[in-house]
Amino acid sequence: MSIRQRSLWVGLFLLAGSCFDSLPGLSAQRGHTPEPSQVVKTSMLLDEQDAGQMESMEQMDEQGQMGMMHMGSVEVLGDGNVAWRMPPMDAPMPPLPGLENAVPTVGPFMVKGDMDPTGFPEARPGEIVEMDDGETLDLTASIVQRTINGKTFLMYGYNGQYPGPLIKGDRGSTVIINFTNEIEMPTTVHWHGLRLDNRFDGVPDVTQPPVLVGQSFTYELYFRDTGIYWYHPHMREDLQQDLGLYGNMLVMPPENDYYGAVNREEVIILDDLLMDEQGPIPWGDTAPSHALMGRFGNVLLVNGTTDYQLEVDRGEVVRFYITNVANTRTFNMVFGGARVKVVASDVSKFEREEWVESVVIAPAERYVVEVQFDEPGEVELTNSIQAIDDFMGEFYYQLKSLGRVTVRDTTTTNDLSVEFKTLRQHDDVINDIDGYRDAFGREPDHQLELTLRVQNLPTPIMRALEFEAGLFSPPLEWNDAMPMMNWLSSTEQVQWILRDADTGQENMEIEWRFTVGDVVKIRIFNNPETIHPMNHPVHLHGQRYLVLSIDGVPNQNLVWKDTAIVPVGSVVDILADMDNPGTWMLHCHIAEHLDAGMMMSFSVNEQ
Amino acid sequence: MSFLRAMVLATVLAAAVGISLAAAVPSTTSGTISSLSPCSAIISAPPLPSQYYGIEMVTTRRVPGTGRAVGTGMVNFARSPFGVAVSPSGRYVYDLSLSIDRIKAPRRGAYTAWAVAPDLQDVVRLGVIEEGQVASARVTWNKFLVVVTLESSTEPTARWHGPVVMRGMSRSGMMHTLAGHGPYENEACLKYGFK
Incomplete structure (x- = not known):
């Protein structure tokens, strides 16, 4: 099944779900009165290609894998309760002439058709679940009620929590997750960063069939590497993950001194x-909106809330395990004036700890940092960026609060200042990487070009993109600089591409084959000479890799990664340790880009 | 800066850095725009600083012996554990390196390279530069200009005093308002502060 097919299938599934809903609260649906500029999309006529895709879905239905899908007509009626609203803008700009009343080509989606949320359980803060080797956890994705920025609406949650439970286990242990799907559409769970058994990687139609509504799947998670990992759906991430389906796994080391003292x-x-004043802006139903740049949010959340707070004693050293689960936003996180030491990233510690002034973290990346708060008072955690006003053609400074640390005037009784001031060298990491250094200088085994193809975008958008194509694209998009164009582009119109530079094959056409133990050098070039270049956080499933260099500058402090930024115009060389057998994915972790096709698979075979 | 002056500057600088806006826009076919060629030749070459963000230096022809001078400024992200180097205020942190060629040694004084913010107030001295040599410094501006001047001595100074021999600008200097252009061609520039 192709990505487009799978996306359509999920979309039709949820539309059908909203038509035949029988959950509590249906009779109390909240009606929207569209503004004059709003267009309510209540029906969708599928084209011949889609009808062909549906045919294959019905075949799968006969095989009993798709279950409840029952589509006798190509016309699907929505409940008329959800309307598109133009997303709010960071910097006001006039609507594109000719598109004043335009809406995305896909229909709008809200959980349960945006029905009255009071019939659903209120989500509660995430809990810590400490698991011993062999233990089992029941994990359910379900619909929950959330209140954010004073608005109450429906979202999703794992075990009714935001974020999902923090699963804590020891390195070397295996835990069992009995997952049940109680949301409105098929889903899976991907255990991001774990080098686990391929059968449990959570990729639909690659490692497992989608988990249909009401059905379950049992995952076995092997915690091979110390560090912070996360789990999320691998179907319509733009929607399911954005609606709250994410959680962390914290793999603890057996060594007492693996990290410094905190x-x-x-x-x-x-x-x-x-969000706007009414609540969340709808998502695309049959396919994601915001396909050009991904869906930037305007409300920043830490652990699912807008009011993250921490209280510490003066002088305390805090180890933060940070994960970015945003669809597309890269954060530049600043800890006030506190001193910050970066210790580890996705799959290992760095070779050497370093002082940093902020933490740049792309979607799906993780960083472990230690921070000492040695001045009493309030320390604001912020996202500090140079945003772009695309209409005015200007940079502007954007500072948004992420939360607050209150430093009490009471000095900690366990002063760790001496340890904190020491930058440790991690010989265990250096010795591990030593086994790979011979491969650093060799020619790449494979080369990927990152690019895109667009079709059928409205003419004003094309004109704007053409005007800007030869001017300046930033290395990273820190904000939604062109919110209307972005919103109006769906993955039906935008195809993001991984292209094998040697064969010309694209995305899922690419077939790389390796043998367990192979060490593979991959050169990734993010082509800036496209109509809309953008940064891509490239994620490799089931393996680990080193970022050897960016634009020819060798990386002098290596760390094992599973996701790393490839800026616009850059050439990034990575070295992958292909030691985990199975069929795995390599893809951009901007959720909308993934749905727009920017993925490929590769196989690692037993010797 | 007035809109007209901004336009003139942008046009002049765009021409100076050798970028043809028309040529840079991909071709259109029935509303469909394909990405450009795969650039296999580029990707196969040893990785270098991004050509896209390269700065082409253009002679001002104000000093004898510099009429044929060419030069290139390249930016690399400063080393960072995050791959992309960004300051706490969100500005990119670049290591800027400049090389010049086809330039005759001055009869007296020294060519000196500088990076300067668009307001021409904040200046970073890259250092004395000669044909075939590289001068470098770290810059943290969103937009900046690069100039080579002829200074009377090699002694470091806070800013230049001699004539500008060569100039160029960061790629970000090409960022441009949409007011009055493309789909917004009927949008009055005055409304947005451009005169």
Whole structure:
């Protein structure tokens, strides 16, 4: 099944779900009165290609894998309760002439058709679940009620929590997750960063069939590497993940001195949500909107809330495990004036600890940092960026609060200042990487070009993109600089591409084959000479890799990664340790880009 | 800066850095725009600083022996554990390196390279530069200009005093308002502060 097919299938499934809903609250649906500029999309006529895709879905239905899908007509009626609303803008700009009343080509989606949320359980803060080797956890994705920025609406949650439960286990242990799907559409759970058994990687139609509504799947998670990992759906991430389906796994080391000494540990998940005064802006139903740049939120969330707070004693050293689960936003996180030491990233510690002034973290990346708060008072955690006003053609400074640390005037009784001031060298990491250094200088085994193809975008958008194509694209998009164009582009019109530079094959056409033990050098070039270049956080499933260089500059402090930024115009060389057998994915972790096709698979075979 | 002056500057600088806006826009076919060629030749070459953000230096022809001078400024992200180097205020942190060629040694004084913010107030001295040599410094501006001047001595100074021999600008200097252009061609520039 192609990505487009799968996306359509999920979309039709949820539309059908909204038509035949029988959950509580249906009779109390909240009606929207569209503004004059709003267009309510209540029907969708599928084209011949889609009808062909549906045919294959019906075949799968006969095989009993698709279950409840029952589509006798190509016309699907929505409940008329959800309307598109133009997303709010960071910097006001006039609507594109000719598109004043335009809406995305896909229909709008809200959980349960945006029905009255009071019939659903209120989500509660995430809990810590400490698991021993062999233990089992029941994990359910379900619909929950959330209140954010004073608005109450429906979202999703794992075990009714935001974020999902923090699963804590020891390195080397295996835990069992009995997952049940109680949301409105098929889903899976991907255990991001774990080098686990391929059968449990959670990729629909690659490692497992989608988990249909009401059905279950049992995952076995092997915690091979110490560090912070996360779990999320691998179907319509733009929607399911954005609606709250994410959680962390914290794999603890057996060594007492694996990390430096700290007074406490905090797990932080960074996210954003796109809202206006009515609540969340709808998502695309059959396919994602915001296909050009991904869906930037305007409300920043830490652990699912807008009011993250922490209280510490003066002088405390806090280890923060930070994960970015946003669809597309890269954060530049600043800890006030506190001193910050970066210790580890996705799959290992760095070779050497370093002082940093902020933490740049792309979607799906993780960083472990230690921060000492040695001045009493309030320390504001912020996202500090140079945003772009695309209409005015200007940079502007944007500072948004992520939360607050209150430093009490009471000095900690366990002063760790001496340890904190020491930058440690991690010989265990250096010795591990030593086994790979011979491969650093060799020619690449494979080369990927990152690019895109667009079709049928409205003419004003094309004109704007053409005007800007030869001017300047930033290395990273820190904000939604062109919110209307972005919103109006769906994955029906935008195809993001991984292209094998040697064969010309694209995305899922690419077939790389490796053998367990192969060490593979991959050169990734993010082509800036396209109509809309953009940065891509490239994620490799089931393996680990080193970022050897960016634009020819060798990386002098290596760390094992599973996701890393490839800026616009850059050439990034990575070295992958292909030691985990199975069929795995390599893809951009901007949720909308993934749905727009920017993925490929590769196989690692037993010797 | 007035809109007209901004336009003139942008046009002049765009021409100076050798970028044809028309040529840079991909071709259109029935509303469909394909990405450009795969650039296999580029990707196969040893990785270098991004050509896209390269700065082409253009001679001002104000000093004898510099009429044929060419030069290139390249930016690399400063080393960072995050791959992309960004300051706490969100500005990119670049290592800027400049090389010049086809330039005759001055009869007296020294060519000196500088990076300067668009307001021409904040200046970073890259250092003395000669044909075939590289001068470098770290810059943290969103937009900046690069100039080579002829200074009377090699002694470091806070800013230049001699004539500008060569100039160029960061790629970000090409960022441009949409007011009055493309789909917004009927949008009055005055409304947005451009005169």
